[in-house]
């Protein structure tokens with residue numbers, strides 16, 4: 001895991017002053033490291049019977065799609081507003097400043113389908129909580145979530161449903 005951590009670049013004051021941005025681009029560009037990362041993300045879920053991976057726009061698409069291939073599951077994109085053709089379900093959520101919205105297509109998940117959420121970063125947890133409510137709204141079965149990076153100080157884990165596993169590979 002230390003080799004992966006060495007490939008996450010910390011960028012001060014991006015995208016706004018005071019934010020220490022964790023940039024996964026160097027990790028993605030390294031073929032061996034990216035493969036190790038997907039293998040590590042897959043590990044806890046190999047016997048889970050996961051049927052669909054929901055990846056969150058935009059960086060969650062990269063990890064989520066690769067993980068879906070590794071786990072022989074389908075991939076379902078959860079997108080920012082007005083990107084998906086209707087009909088869609090939408091959930092509004094709070095960011096540190098202002099709010100945002102996530103959408104899924106109505107037919108994207110089947111009722112009872114076993115779903116894993118994937119994103120690159122867990123910060124305040126608002127995004128992952130919104131994604132979990134979309135899965136709920138579509139009557140699919142949420143089995144848990146995996147993120148590459150957990151920013152512990154932002155306390156996103158406190159907003160996560162305690163009964164479902166939430167795995168993170170790297171914690172800062």
Ligand SMILES: O=P(O)(O)OC[C@H]1O[C@H](OP(=O)(O)OP(=O)(O)O)[C@H](O)[C@@H]1O
Pocket residue numbers: 056057058059060096119120121122123124125126127128156
């Ligand atoms: O836990 P939270 O406080 O909700 O923050 C985590 C979210 O923030 C980032 O997304 P961003 O909105 O920057 O989108 P991007 O992937 O399109 O850059 C990151 O990729 C997570 O989705």
Ligand SMILES: Nc1ncnc2[nH]cnc12
Pocket residue numbers: 019020021022023121122123151
């Ligand atoms: N500090 C951070 N770095 C990268 N992505 C983020 N998403 C929310 N906070 C972030």
